Amino acid sequence: MKKYLLAAILFFGAVQFLQAQKDYRVVFDLTSKDSLDQRAVLRWAGEVSNSNSDAKVEVVMYGQGVHMVKDKSQYEETIKKLMANKNVSFKVCAVALNAQGIDKSQLLPGIQVVPDGIYEIISKQREGWGYIKAVH
Amino acid sequence: MKKYLLAAILFFGAVQFLQAQKDYRVVFDLTSKDSLDQRAVLRWAGEVSNSNSDAKVEVVMYGQGVHMVKDKSQYEETIKKLMANKNVSFKVCAVALNAQGIDKSQLLPGIQVVPDGIYEIISKQREGWGYIKAVH
Amino acid sequence: MKKYLLAAILFFGAVQFLQAQKDYRVVFDLTSKDSLDQRAVLRWAGEVSNSNSDAKVEVVMYGQGVHMVKDKSQYEETIKKLMANKNVSFKVCAVALNAQGIDKSQLLPGIQVVPDGIYEIISKQREGWGYIKAVH
Numbered sequence: 001m002k003k004y005l006l007a008a009i010l011f012f013g014a015v016q017f018l019q020a021q022k023d024y025r026v027v028f029d030l031t032s033k034d035s036l037d038q039r040a041v042l043r044w045a046g047e048v049s050n051s052n053s054d055a056k057v058e059v060v061m062y063g064q065g066v067h068m069v070k071d072k073s074q075y076e077e078t079i080k081k082l083m084a085n086k087n088v089s090f091k092v093c094a095v096a097l098n099a100q101g102i103d104k105s106q107l108l109p110g111i112q113v114v115p116d117g118i119y120e121i122i123s124k125q126r127e128g129w130g131y132i133k134a135v136h
Numbered sequence: 137m138k139k140y141l142l143a144a145i146l147f148f149g150a151v152q153f154l155q156a157q158k159d160y161r162v163v164f165d166l167t168s169k170d171s172l173d174q175r176a177v178l179r180w181a182g183e184v185s186n187s188n189s190d191a192k193v194e195v196v197m198y199g200q201g202v203h204m205v206k207d208k209s210q211y212e213e214t215i216k217k218l219m220a221n222k223n224v225s226f227k228v229c230a231v232a233l234n235a236q237g238i239d240k241s242q243l244l245p246g247i248q249v250v251p252d253g254i255y256e257i258i259s260k261q262r263e264g265w266g267y268i269k270a271v272h
Numbered sequence: 273m274k275k276y277l278l279a280a281i282l283f284f285g286a287v288q289f290l291q292a293q294k295d296y297r298v299v300f301d302l303t304s305k306d307s308l309d310q311r312a313v314l315r316w317a318g319e320v321s322n323s324n325s326d327a328k329v330e331v332v333m334y335g336q337g338v339h340m341v342k343d344k345s346q347y348e349e350t351i352k353k354l355m356a357n358k359n360v361s362f363k364v365c366a367v368a369l370n371a372q373g374i375d376k377s378q379l380l381p382g383i384q385v386v387p388d389g390i391y392e393i394i395s396k397q398r399e400g401w402g403y404i405k406a407v408h
Binding site for chain 2: 119121
């Protein structure tokens with residue numbers, strides 16, 4: 001009897017864990033041009049996404065972080081693979097692009113532009129997304 | 137008919153967006169003495185505040201971040217201009233001041249002191265403010 | 273009469289402050305191998321914990337942050353003292369350990385391993401814990 005009870009507890013525990021994992025939503029905040037920071041955020045986004053294909057992952061770039069998604073970026077292939085999962089998105093701040101004289105056309109294909117990167121991040125936080133500052 | 141419907145949708149969408157923007161509240165966490173980090177947080181605070189004068193912006197400093205608001209700080213004028221908007225505030229942690237032997241009188245005018253900078257930040261998070269770690 | 277009113281207001285204010293402090297829960301996110309970052313997070317964890325012994329403090333390490341709690345860590349004594357308070361815990365990410373070829377047996381005694389450090393952090397955020405990225 002005890003065995004069945006234990007099995008039932010484990011089963012419901014596992015269901016609960018999977019349900020929780022289902023609600024995996026995380027926004028990464030990248031402001032760094034340091035390649036170690038940029039590689040770190042791409043690795044973390046990939047690890048989250050590969051182990052939970054339903055996880056919603058958003059990388060928001062402003063400040064110097066926008067350079068990660070410029071054309072001729074060394075990460076083009078990595079980013080393309082990550083975006084093959086529709087739940088993964090990359091968004092750059094229009095204010096940062098403007099301040100640095102970067103045109104939208106200079107970004108990698110599929111990169112989205114948002115009016116205000118900080119507002120994008122705090123909106124996601126308010127909607128219950130987790131927040132991770134991407135610094136290695 | 138379709139046109140009116142579209143106009144109505146756009147109108148309510150815009151209202152919703154403005155209402156959302158109205159609730160722009162963000163706390164910046166600064167612990168760095170690096171001038172690039174300090175300039176970044178001041179620039180971001182200014183961008184948020186200039187484009188949304190109702191936005192509530194708070195910069196909390198502890199650790200090495202407190203040096204940004206000491207007297208003879210190179211940012212005195214910038215900080216003064218930011219604080220001209222009553223919705224922008226700068227708060228330093230009393231524990232950090234004490235640990236570094238800095239007296240309240242050595243701070244720029246208008247800088248507030250809070251008993252515990254970390255507690256200040258997590259209280260704001262709990263009240264629904266967005267959180268941004270200020271690292272360039 | 274005015275004096276009593278003031279006293280009453282101060283009293284209830286203090287009660288409210290203490291109740292708020294009771295709910296001191298903070299998760300620190302450490303991904304850095306920089307000893308200044310590591311010392312900072314240990315100092316902050318200690319300051320929070322020493323001034324509020326009921327405060328719940330969790331330090332989550334992934335990326336290069338895991339090295340802080342490996343055996344022969346220079347912080348062994350400090351971490352041991354912090355963990356003497358049951359409300360303070362240190363958790364490392366299994367994905368990061370695996371990626372860096374570190375076995376659980378190489379960790380300091382008492383260090384916990386979680387399957388996914390980022391998920392641990394955002395779960396805590398969702399439960400209402402405050403979040404602090406540990407960068408000096």
